[in-house]
Amino acid sequence: MRAARLRRTVDVARVRSEGVSRSDRLFVIHVLPNLTGQLRVTVSASRALGTAVARNRARRRIREAIRVALQHRPTAGGADLLVVARPAVRDAPAATLQAAVVRELQAVLG
DSSP states (O other), rough: OOOOOOOOOHHHHHHHSEEEEEEOSSEEEEEOOOOSSEEEEEEOOOOOOOOOOHHHHHHHHHHHHHHHHHTTTTOOOOOOEEEEEOOGGGOOOOOOHHHHHHHHHHHHHH
8 A cells, every 4th residue: 555645734734633643752643534535644843853854864764664564554544644753753763663653553544
């Protein structure tokens, strides 16, 4: 399964305000069902993570963990996901990040 990108600011704001959220020490994930029938994902990182390089690296690491986790899932219904990185994600080992992503996706997508 491949996820599309959630790009429009209006859509991201709607997921943040209306969606259900779950938190982990590495990130917060907001999910809102959509009518498109596809999974759309966006990853956000605030300046609390550090420089632009650190924020971009955190976003790339989370997107890759999501990509790997979705490869092994059957097609899910339509949903919009907003993943907000936390500072702990900078130092987390890849295996820990991958396990957290799989666990949280399973919780929000079933």
